[in-house]
Amino acid sequence: MDTHELRAAFARSLSAMYGAEVPAYATLVEVSTAVNRDHLAAHPETAERLGTLDRVTAERHGAIRVGTAEELRRVAQIFAAFGMEPVGFYDLRGEESTSLPIVSTAFRPVTADALARNPFRVFTSVLVTDDRRYFDENLTAELDAFLSRRTLFPDAVVALAERAEAAGGLPDDLADRFLAAATACFALSDEPVHRGWYERLAAISGVAADIGGVRHTHLNHLTPRVLDIDELYRRMTGRGIAMIDEIQGPPAWAGPDVLLRQTSFRALPERRRFREPDGSIVEGTLSVRFGEVEQRGIALTPAGRDRYDRALAEVDREAAGLDASGRDAVKKAVWARTWPTDEDGLDAAGLAWFTYAASPARPAGTPPAALGDLVRGGWLTRSPIVYEDFLPRSAAGIFRSNLDHDGTRDASRAGSPRDEAWMAHATGRTVHDPMALYAAQRRASLDAAASELGLTIGA
Ligand code: OOG
Ligand code: NI
Numbered sequence: 001m002d003t004h005e006l007r008a009a010f011a012r013s014l015s016a017m018y019g020a021e022v023p024a025y026a027t028l029v030e031v032s033t034a035v036n037r038d039h040l041a042a043h044p045e046t047a048e049r050l051g052t053l054d055r056v057t058a059e060r061h062g063a064i065r066v067g068t069a070e071e072l073r074r075v076a077q078i079f080a081a082f083g084m085e086p087v088g089f090y091d092l093r094g095e096e097s098t099s100l101p102i103v104s105t106a107f108r109p110v111t112a113d114a115l116a117r118n119p120f121r122v123f124t125s126v127l128v129t130d131d132r133r134y135f136d137e138n139l140t141a142e143l144d145a146f147l148s149r150r151t152l153f154p155d156a157v158v159a160l161a162e163r164a165e166a167a168g169g170l171p172d173d174l175a176d177r178f179l180a181a182a183t184a185c186f187a188l189s190d191e192p193v194h195r196g197w198y199e200r201l202a203a204i205s206g207v208a209a210d211i212g213g214v215r216h217t218h219l220n221h222l223t224p225r226v227l228d229i230d231e232l233y234r235r236m237t238g239r240g241i242a243m244i245d246e247i248q249g250p251p252a253w254a255g256p257d258v259l260l261r262q263t264s265f266r267a268l269p270e271r272r273r274f275r276e277p278d279g280s281i282v283e284g285t286l287s288v289r290f291g292e293v294e295q296r297g298i299a300l301t302p303a304g305r306d307r308y309d310r311a312l313a314e315v316d317r318e319a320a321g322l323d324a325s326g327r328d329a330v331k332k333a334v335w336a337r338t339w340p341t342d343e344d345g346l347d348a349a350g351l352a353w354f355t356y357a358a359s360p361a362r363p364a365g366t367p368p369a370a371l372g373d374l375v376r377g378g379w380l381t382r383s384p385i386v387y388e389d390f391l392p393r394s395a396a397g398i399f400r401s402n403l404d405h406d407g408t409r410d411a412s413r414a415g416s417p418r419d420e421a422w423m424a425h426a427t428g429r430t431v432h433d434p435m436a437l438y439a440a441q442r443r444a445s446l447d448a449a450a451s452e453l454g455l456t457i458g459a
Pocket of ligand 1: 064065392
C-alpha cells in the first residue's frame with residue numbers, strides 16, 4: 001500500500017472505530033452522506049466546484065491532543081507515514097474566556113494531487129504545561145512527571161511509521177498491522193480515571209484534564225464534510241439530536257462560501273470508570289467527545305483573511321447580547337455589505353485563491369496581457385482553491401459549548417512562549433505556511449497555463 005492508500009485506509013479505520021465508540025457520529029455520517037447526494041442531485045452544475053462527491057464523502061478531519069513535545073514528535077512520525085505534514089501554527093491560549101491551554105498544528109497532505117486522493121487531516125494540539133496563567137510551579141512539575149511516565153505511541157508503531165515514510169508505503173501484511181496499531185493509539189481507554197487528579201485539572205481547564213488527567217489519548221472528534229451544512233443541521237435536529245445553537249463561521253448567503261462553516265452536536269456522556277481517593281473503582285461518565293461537521297469554502301488570501309477577521313469582529317460588536325437567530329441576522333447583514341457576491345469579485349479584489357488553466361475553447365488571435373482580461377476573454381478558466389486548514393478561534397463556540405465550564409486562568413501572569421519555530425523543533429519537521437501552499441498552487445497553475453498559451457502571466 002502506498003502512502004496515499006495508507007492515508008485513505010487510516011481515515012476509514014478511525015471512522016469505523018469512532019462510529020463504534022460514539023453512535024451519534026455514525027448517524028452524523030449517514031445524514032452527511034445523504035445531504036451530499038441530495039445536494040449533488042439538486043445542483044449538478046455547481047455542487048462539485050469545491051471537491052468531487054467522492055472526495056467530499058470520504059473527507060474527514062480528526063482532532064487529538066497530546067501532552068509533551070516528545071509525544072508530538074512521535075505522533076508526527078506516525079502521520080508522516082500517511083503523507084500528513086504539519087501545516088500552520090495555532091495558539092488557542094489568550095485572554096478570552098474560551099481560551100484553551102494548548103497550541104496546535106494540522107497534519108495534512110500538502111500537494112493538490114495528494115489532497116485529491118484523500119485529504120485526511122488531524123488537528124493536533126499540545127498542552128502548554130508551563131503556562132503560568134493556567135498552572136502554578138507545583139502543578140507544572142506534577143503534570144510533567146505524570147506525562148513523562150506514559151507512552152501514547154509505542155516504539156513498534158513508530159518504527160513501522162519510519163519504515164513506511166522512508167519507503168513511501170508498506171507491504172500489505174505490515175500495512176494491516178501498522179493501520180491496526182496506529183488506530184489503536186487513538187481508541188478510548190477503559191482504564192479507570194483517577195478522580196482526584198482529573199478533577200484538579202478540570203477545575204482549571206476541561207482540555208487540560210482531557211490531556212493530562214489520563215494515561216492515554218483519544219480522538220476528540222472526527223468531522224465529516226457536507227456540501228450544505230444548513231440542510232444537515234435541519235435534518236439532524238429533525239432526528240432529535242441536540243445541536244449547538246449556532247453554525248460557526250460565515251452565514252448562509254447567496255454569494256461564494258469562504259473558509260469554513262462548522263457546527264456540532266453536543267458532547268454525549270460516555271461511560272468511564274473512576275478510581276476514587278479511597279482506591280475503590282466506580283462507574284461514572286465523562287462528556288468530552290462531540291460530533292462536529294463542516295462545510296468548506298474558498299481559501300482566502302491574507303487580504304481576504306483580514307477582511308474576514310474584521311467582519312467577524314463587527315458581528316461580535318453588533319450582536320453582543322443577541323441570541324443565535326439574532327446573531328445570524330447580524331452576520332447576514334454584515335456579509336452583504338462586506339463581501340463580493342461572486343467569484344469574479346473575490347478575484348478582482350485579490351481576496352481569494354484560485355487556479356487558472358488554458359481554456360480548450362479559447363479565441364483565436366493575440367491574448368491580452370492582464371490576468372483578469374485573460375479570464376474574461378475566454379483564454380483562461382478559473383477554479384477556486386478550497387480551504388484545507390482550520391479556524392479554531394471561530395469554532396471556539398463549539399469547544400466552549402462542550403465544556404462544563406470555562407475553567408480558570410490568571411490573566412495577570414505571563415504566558416510561556418510558543419511559536420511556529422517551537423512547533424517545528426518539537427515535531428522535528430518543517431511547519432508549512434498555509435498561505436505559501438495556496439500561493440504556490442496558484443503560481444504553478446499560472447506557469448502551466450502561460451507556457452501552453454506561449455505568454456508570460458505576471459502577478
Ligand atoms: C481543538 C480542535 C480544533 C477545529 O475544527 O477547529 C478543531 C481541540 O482539540 O479542542 O478540530
Ligand atoms: Ni474540528
